[in-house]
Amino acid sequence: MSLDKATVARIAHLARIRVPEPDQEALVGELNGLLGWVEQLGEVDTKGVQPMASVVGAVLPLRADAVTDGARAEAVLANGPETMAGFFVVPKVVE
Numbered sequence: 151m152s153l154d155k156a157t158v159a160r161i162a163h164l165a166r167i168r169v170p171e172p173d174q175e176a177l178v179g180e181l182n183g184l185l186g187w188v189e190q191l192g193e194v195d196t197k198g199v200q201p202m203a204s205v206v207g208a209v210l211p212l213r214a215d216a217v218t219d220g221a222r223a224e225a226v227l228a229n230g231p232e233t234m235a236g237f238f239v240v241p242k243v244v245e
Contacts, residue, residue: 151189153181 153161158177162169169177220226223236232239 151185153178153185 155174155178158174158181159169161181162174162177227233227236227238230238
């Protein structure tokens with residue numbers, strides 16, 4: 151896939167990034183280089199390679215899957231500007 155200046159301008163517009171006209175031509179080359187590198191990754195033979203979540207063989211510790219209330223209601227409610235009877239007070243949004 152190859153990008154042109156108009157496509158780069160459209161991408162910048164969609165991303166809400168202001169790219170001056172003179173800089174767009176430089177971005178065309180950079181983005182085309184990145185896309186070429188990604189296409190090269192598709193050529194790599196990955197048959198027999200196991201998917202992995204990390205490059206190191208670490209095993210994450212597991213914890214018991216137990217439902218708790220957290221026992222921190224007061225600490226959580228302290229983050230709100232106004233509370234009443236154990237709940238946050240918010241403005242009415244439905245008429």
